Amino acid sequence: MAPIPRSTPHTAFERLPLVDISGLFSDCAARRIQTAAALGQAAAQAGFLYVTGHGIDAQIIERLKQRTAEYFAQPLERKMHDYIGLSNNHSGYVPEGEEQFAEGSIDHKEAFDVGFDYLQTQGRQPMLGANRWPGLPGFKEDIKAYYDAVFSLSLTLFRGFALALGLPENAISQWVNHPPSQLRLIHYPFAKDAAVDRPGIGAHTDYECFTILLPTAPGLEVLNGAGQWIDVPLVDGAFVINIGDMLEVLSNGAYVATSHRVRKVAEERYAFPMFCACDYETVIEPIAQLVNPATPSRYGPVVCGEHLYAQTLQTFHYLKQRVARGELSLPAGAKALSSFGLVAKGEEACHAPS
Numbered sequence: 001m002a003p004i005p006r007s008t009p010h011t012a013f014e015r016l017p018l019v020d021i022s023g024l025f026s027d028c029a030a031r032r033i034q035t036a037a038a039l040g041q042a043a044a045q046a047g048f049l050y051v052t053g054h055g056i057d058a059q060i061i062e063r064l065k066q067r068t069a070e071y072f073a074q075p076l077e078r079k080m081h082d083y084i085g086l087s088n089n090h091s092g093y094v095p096e097g098e099e100q101f102a103e104g105s106i107d108h109k110e111a112f113d114v115g116f117d118y119l120q121t122q123g124r125q126p127m128l129g130a131n132r133w134p135g136l137p138g139f140k141e142d143i144k145a146y147y148d149a150v151f152s153l154s155l156t157l158f159r160g161f162a163l164a165l166g167l168p169e170n171a172i173s174q175w176v177n178h179p180p181s182q183l184r185l186i187h188y189p190f191a192k193d194a195a196v197d198r199p200g201i202g203a204h205t206d207y208e209c210f211t212i213l214l215p216t217a218p219g220l221e222v223l224n225g226a227g228q229w230i231d232v233p234l235v236d237g238a239f240v241i242n243i244g245d246m247l248e249v250l251s252n253g254a255y256v257a258t259s260h261r262v263r264k265v266a267e268e269r270y271a272f273p274m275f276c277a278c279d280y281e282t283v284i285e286p287i288a289q290l291v292n293p294a295t296p297s298r299y300g301p302v303v304c305g306e307h308l309y310a311q312t313l314q315t316f317h318y319l320k321q322r323v324a325r326g327e328l329s330l331p332a333g334a335k336a337l338s339s340f341g342l343v344a345k346g347e348e349a350c351h352a353p354s
């Protein structure tokens with residue numbers, strides 16, 4: 001799908017807006033609506049914002065950071081026991097170079113991908129099943145505690161975005177029961193004397209509805225409406241939220257997926273994006289109430305899980321090999337990479353995985 005003009009262009013913001021979302025947890029509908037309006041305004045103007053008042057326990061966050069640092073400090077051969085290519089549902093360790101968006105471009109990062117941990121046998125999908133957990137003591141418990149906390153926050157945000165779009169509060173969250181939403185634990189090593197100066201992650205938009213990101217150091221940059229890359233410094237106690245391709249489609253372009261990238265790190269850095277999707281079989285297309293003669297439908301439908309899987313099949317080495325060997329094939333009508341969202345002109349266009 002060719003990029004289309006934005007209905008709501010991003011502004012030339014110089015810093016990300018900050019929204020205190022504590023009002024979304026209120027029993028008072030008027031307060032929820034008021035807070036949702038602030039959330040919607042930031043989503044429309046920048047597509048990227050800080051949120052405070054999210055209610056996630058600081059200890060859960062501390063333990064996530066600690067377990068992640070312990071995990072990546074292990075020798076490579078140990079981490080390769082958890083190699084993502086050994087899983088049936090795309091969870092596990094992602095070594096540097098495993099994921100490639102364009103020939104020759106390798107991001108300087110390693111990751112561990114954690115899925116919804118869907119334990120039922122019925123309804124399993126390529127990106128929805130039981131996680132491949134490493135044996136490291138405490139890892140599963142502490143990472144799962146963070147996943148569950150952020151998943152619950154995502155439901156509150158789904159309701160907030162629905163309200164902000166003038167829809168019933170459950171208009172989107174009704175499709176979020178056991179989605180292929182992935183939490184990535186990312187490690188950007190700092191190699192002061194590295195011969196090759198490689199960026200952390202090239203410019204991209206995220207595939208899903210939105211991402212709840214926790215970074216541990218600066219390095220993230222976001223493209224504003226004037227085409228400038230804006231720094232995202234850390235704000236104590238805040239998460240960074242960004243709109244992804246699928247909320248752009250559901251909102252019929254009211255919110256636009258914002259391009260972002262991670263520059264070459266100046267210190268060791270970790271980042272924890274939680275990519276918030278809808279259930280696998282959800283048809284992602286502009287929500288009917290947002291389509292009218294003044295704002296006709298701007299996007300065709302895609303099936304949520306199939307779209308994520310198709311993008312992943314085209315970027316992960318182990319999956320590309322399985323496709324090449326004829327063991328797997330792209331879902332019918334799969335879109336090429338970078339089919340949604342608007343990426344920086346002249347930048348290598350790529351999408352982050354999910």
Ligand SMILES: O=C(O)CCC(=O)C(=O)O
Pocket residue numbers: 184186201206213215219220260261262270271273352353
């Ligand atoms: O490391 C970060 O701050 C952002 C990571 C990111 O954009 C991604 O994984 O999609």
Ligand SMILES: [Fe+2]
Pocket residue numbers: 204205206260352
């Ligand atoms: Fe991203």
